[in-house]
Amino acid sequence: MYRGVTEMPGAENNPSPDKDVWVLTSQFASDKDQAKNTAHEGYGHAYIYEQTRDTYQASHHDDNLFHITGIYETYVINTNGYLERIVYPNPEMGKGDRNLYLQFIINQVENETINNYEENSK
Numbered sequence: 001m002y003r004g005v006t007e008m009p010g011a012e013n014n015p016s017p018d019k020d021v022w023v024l025t026s027q028f029a030s031d032k033d034q035a036k037n038t039a040h041e042g043y044g045h046a047y048i049y050e051q052t053r054d055t056y057q058a059s060h061h062d063d064n065l066f067h068i069t070g071i072y073e074t075y076v077i078n079t080n081g082y083l084e085r086i087v088y089p090n091p092e093m094g095k096g097d098r099n100l101y102l103q104f105i106i107n108q109v110e111n112e113t114i115n116n117y118e119e120n121s122k
Helices: 031-052 100-120
Strands: 004-007 022-025 067-068 070-078 083-088
Touching: 004 031, 022 031, 031 100
Parallel strands: none
Antiparallel strands: 004 022, 067 070, 070 083
16 A cells, blocks of 8 residues: 555545545654655645546646756755756656646645644644
8 A cells, every 4th residue: 555545536546435535644664754645645736626526636746847958957946945947858857747836735734734733842
């Protein structure tokens, strides 16, 4: 099993067994990793799905690699929350998550969750 998964109605991968959204996390992960994963799945994927009812917008995908005049480039949200342009010499090197809004939301909720977890663990 993955560390976690969000099952959404009508999803191509990991569809929900009914009309509800299901957030699953591995019982074998540490408490800290379960908290981080729950934030990722619940306040990332599930939150965006509930806002949009669109499994595409609520999912990771790698189909936004732009090819401009022989340059393969993309834009990602870096760990500081800023938009960053990345250029690759070929398309294979540019594989990765291109859903920038989802990536931004997940980075925020994971960081907040880890900070809260560590603060409350003292």
